[in-house]
Amino acid sequence: GGPASLSRFRGALVAAVLGDCVGGEFEGAEEVPMESVLQHLISLDDDTKGNGILEYSDDTAMARCVVQSLLTRAGFDERDMARRFAKEYSASPGRGYGSGVIQVLKKLSSPQLSDVYQPARDQFNGRGSFGNGGAMRAAPFALAFPDPADVKKFAHRGAMLTHSCSLGYNGAVLQALAVHLSLQGALDLPLKFISTLITQMEDVESDEATLNDARILKEAEKPFCERLHRVSDLMHRSKVSIEEVISELGNGIAALHSVPTAIFCVLHCLQPRECLPENYGGLERTIAYSLALGGDTDTIACMAGAIAGAHYGIEAIPQSWIKCCEGAEDAYMNAERLHMLYQQTSQGG
Numbered sequence: 001g002g003p004a005s006l007s008r009f010r011g012a013l014v015a016a017v018l019g020d021c022v023g024g025e026f027e028g029a030e031e032v033p034m035e036s037v038l039q040h041l042i043s044l045d046d047d048t049k050g051n052g053i054l055e056y057s058d059d060t061a062m063a064r065c066v067v068q069s070l071l072t073r074a075g076f077d078e079r080d081m082a083r084r085f086a087k088e089y090s091a092s093p094g095r096g097y098g099s100g101v102i103q104v105l106k107k108l109s110s111p112q113l114s115d116v117y118q119p120a121r122d123q124f125n126g127r128g129s130f131g132n133g134g135a136m137r138a139a140p141f142a143l144a145f146p147d148p149a150d151v152k153k154f155a156h157r158g159a160m161l162t163h164s165c166s167l168g169y170n171g172a173v174l175q176a177l178a179v180h181l182s183l184q185g186a187l188d189l190p191l192k193f194i195s196t197l198i199t200q201m202e203d204v205e206s207d208e209a210t211l212n213d214a215r216i217l218k219e220a221e222k223p224f225c226e227r228l229h230r231v232s233d234l235m236h237r238s239k240v241s242i243e244e245v246i247s248e249l250g251n252g253i254a255a256l257h258s259v260p261t262a263i264f265c266v267l268h269c270l271q272p273r274e275c276l277p278e279n280y281g282g283l284e285r286t287i288a289y290s291l292a293l294g295g296d297t298d299t300i301a302c303m304a305g306a307i308a309g310a311h312y313g314i315e316a317i318p319q320s321w322i323k324c325c326e327g328a329e330d331a332y333m334n335a336e337r338l339h340m341l342y343q344q345t346s347q348g349g
């Protein structure tokens with residue numbers, strides 16, 4: 001489809017759910033042989049399975065809250081979104097939430113709370129979390145707001161409800177921007193795609209809070225920019241091993257060690273790769289490759305899925321995979337509603 005087509009919206013939201021559901025199998029595994037990944041993916045084609053056998057985790061649970069809030073309020077409403085996160089957590093606490101964020105979600109359910117951003121600020125001795133929980137649920141912001149300035153602003157605020165460290169919320173901004181660009185067809189020119197992201201993040205990471213957090217945590221001056229330069233370097237190499245990707249970019253639970261990694265997975269899989277089946281299209285390659293990195297597989301595949309889905313569109317996703325994943329049908333339908341909201345906003349209505 002063309003820029004911002006309905007197919008791209010559906011692709012983004014559905015592939016994010018697939019990445020989460022399919023990636024859950026390997027979350028936390030240190031080494032994942034590609035053979036195991038392919039076996040897992042082939043098992044999804046088995047007709048006797050299907051009907052949502054793979055449950056989604058916190059990644060999708062929270063993204064669904066973001067989607068419902070943006071749709072119901074026709075824009076960003078922090079109190080509404082916070083209330084939905086808290087309600088979702090208390091209804092299904094066993095979805096695999098990060099150990100720190102649980103405290104925030106419990107506090108957010110208190111009716112006495114006056115500032116919904118305060119519980120997140122209290123995390124980790126007042127510095128806030130740098131986990132990837134803000135980034136894993138950031139894609140819907142790109143599907144609700146056509147203007148990249150809004151995408152950045154609201155992805156930031158939405159992440160701040162649980163992640164007040166800049167190394168957490170800037171990961172959400174980066175992920176939302178990547179989905180935004182992909183929706184516009186920007187992955188047709190991969191080198192321009194990565195350089196645009198670097199330019200954007202140069203600006204995002206130039207504020208005082210970011211420079212301060214980076215100094216305290218002994219990271220590069222602009223941590224996400226530095227990682228995106230590494231992504232760009234890896235893109236220019238003729239051969240890159242999984243081990244090199246993990247050591248250069250990471251596969252962990254910190255936003256800094258997973259968002260640039262997810263972006264790399266998408267870029268690397270734009271073309272066929274020796275380690276992946278020839279009959280796989282780009283979307284399938286991206287998901288398979290993300291899982292083979294091990295570590296935080298559900299989240300990396302979820303984020304890579306959103307970016308790749310926005311590029312390839314819904315037609316690139318195997319029906320058998322959709323059938324196996326809890327929440328994929330809902331994502332398909334919600335994508336259409338987001339597409340309508342996005343178009344209303346583009347037309348200034």
Ligand code: R7I
Binds near residue numbers: 057099128254
């Ligand atoms: O970021 P968050 O929501 O977790 C998301 C991850 C995804 O992989 C999901 O699939 C799920 O499995 O969890 O949850 P947080 O608790 O805010 O952060 C995740 C973890 O990162 C924490 O439990 C800590 O181990 C670590 N972490 C920190 N450790 C030390 N200092 C995050 N911030 C800090 C910190 O400032």
Ligand code: MG
Binds near residue numbers: 059095096298299
């Ligand atoms: Mg999860």
Ligand code: MG
Binds near residue numbers: 027
């Ligand atoms: Mg995870």
